[in-house]
Amino acid sequence: MARKYFGTDGVRGLANGDKLTPDLAMRLGMAAGLKFVRGDHRNRVVIGKDTRRSGYMIESALTAGFTAVGMDVYLLGPMPTPAVAMLTRSLRADLGVMISASHNPYDDNGIKLFRPDGYKLSDEIEADIEDMIDGDLCQHLAKGREIGRAWRDEEARTRYIEFAKRTLPKELDLSGLRIVLDCANGAAYKVAPVALWELGAEVFTIGVEPDGFNINDKVGSTAPQALVSKVRELRADIGIALDGDADRVIIVDEKGEIVDGDQFMAVIAQSWAARGELRGGGLVATVMSNLGLERYLGSIGLSLERTQVGDRYVLETMRAKGFNVGGEQSGHIILSDFTTTGDGLVAALQLLSVVKQEGRPVSEVCRRFEKVPQLLHNVRYKQGKPLDDKLVRQVIAEGQARLGTGGRLVIRPSGTEPVIRVMAESDDETLVSHVVNDIAAAIREVA
Template structure:
């Protein structure tokens, strides 16, 4: 059955566009509330948001929906997505909600739902909520004393800051480190600088002046140029860039070089393995992670478990097979000893701890392997299913044969737009370019 509202990561779209309206948000609140109200206690939901102007509108509509079916609402204000997941567990809430469109521009927004244990809802639960949203819920509304209340939780930021600080190894602080932090004008603009400063770092912050419209605008993990410039200007030891809802992190070393998620995961995996804290005998990453990571892990006796693209699939594999480190090349780092989703701040703290304990420069710590030449190209099409065309299938088959056993080819359609991603990697950079160009050209030809 086709889904009307939920996508691969909650509901997302243009605020007040065709899908994401106050009416829809209120229906989400009513339907999700009805699904999770069980009657044996006063049910509660926590709601966090990033800094988009439309967050106020969606927050109010969700609150109306939840209170209408008898749930008490705890409003957290601007708060990272992983903080909402953590506080859902900590406050013994029945449900958690994050209002955010992550790294998208300000005029988009979204709604993510978490279970009582801080994990995202299953597809089955989202399907149940969709069915309720399309039904007549008026007869199931609470009345009189049973209507829910809304509370503003003033202590939420402090609770998350203290939690993040406690993830640091015992006896390790950040004194003596000069850190540039880019908060993307997003959800972590208050909590992240405070946590780093309280741990002893000298903190220089950019992207911490949100105005409702500048989230992810030339700042954050998807636009690291400002961070690179500031690290060089201040001769800092490290730069840390979060995205709009702070579940993603990108590192810049003291030379101004970007450290992507693959190198990041290699650092954490090796460090935890040396301390006897790595579980699963390796880590989980997606098909997009570089072949160099796989070779590095194999060289130190660790494995790489690959999944399809998406942090939810990484987490599913981690839980199913007992891993505690996983993530994506783009900077979603999941450390399940501490979090139930990607957490940019906590991941950054773990890397800072490694650097501090080693007493070495970040550029030395984070260069664990040489990347295998990799090229990713996005090919836009208007309609149809180009990947099913015989010419495209033939081009893919021939390219796989040319790459042989020393390279990889990943072809996948986007889940959110009419785009096909073509990625190849091999030790032969010229071959990578030729293969990607040929497949992309064939897709364009038939599309």
């Protein structure tokens, strides 16, 4: 059934647009609070946010909703999404909330909810909350002494920094490493530089001057060119780019070359396997991960379990099948020994530990395999279902036949916009180009 408020990752949209308003935020706070009120203790919720101007508005509205139904509110201020998940568990909260639209522009925002164990809500719980939002919430208002309280938690930042530092092996520090860190003017702009510096690194920062409007603006993991330039300028050993809520990470090596999530996962999987710490016999990634990753893992006796696109699907498969490493090519890296969601800083620390242990440049450590030629086209359409068209289905079938068993073809509609993504990969780069262009042209013709 189609959702009215929740999407693939919480509630997201233009702040004060058609959906994400203070009224909705307050009602969401009331509904989610009622859903997670349990036992006879003072129920508590932790709320973190990124640096968007609209975060103040949404934070206040959520606080009003939660306190109205009797929940105490701990306001964390700017804090990475994975920090909110961790602090929900650490503080024994009944619910966690992150106000962020991740890598989207500043005028968007979103609300992500976490269960007491730090995992995101199930579809069933989200559906229950949606039903409650549109119901008569006023009949459940707390009275008198039962109304909740709210205050700023000034220690939360230190708690997360110490947690992140402890994920590095005890015998290691980062002394001798020159690191350029890009925080995307986002949620990690205070915690990430401190964590790296306290671990001994020489840290140079960009994207640490948020003004409410510059989050992800020409900085961060989705715009790494600023980081590439700074790494080359300073002759740094490595560049680390987080996104707006710091749940994804992209690496730049000492030569200024970008290392994507596939190479990143290959490094972690091989390193953990060598230490006997890798579970599941491999890792979990999406259908968009490069065929080169799958071949590399096979060559060292490891497997690749593929899921549909979305970090929540990666995590679901990891939990169901016992894997402890997973992620996406875009830089969502989930290391379930430490976190319940993607954590850009923790993932970066694991890669830095391999760099320190091997004593080799990042360009060597992070080039575990040669990528198979891969091409992705996004084809926009106005209406209808182009993939149901007979001509399009025929061209897709022909493309798959041309690629044969040595290639891959992935066709999928976007879950957030009227776009069909056409991706192919094969050792024959020319063939890949022809197949993708032919399919894209057929979709455009009928769309």
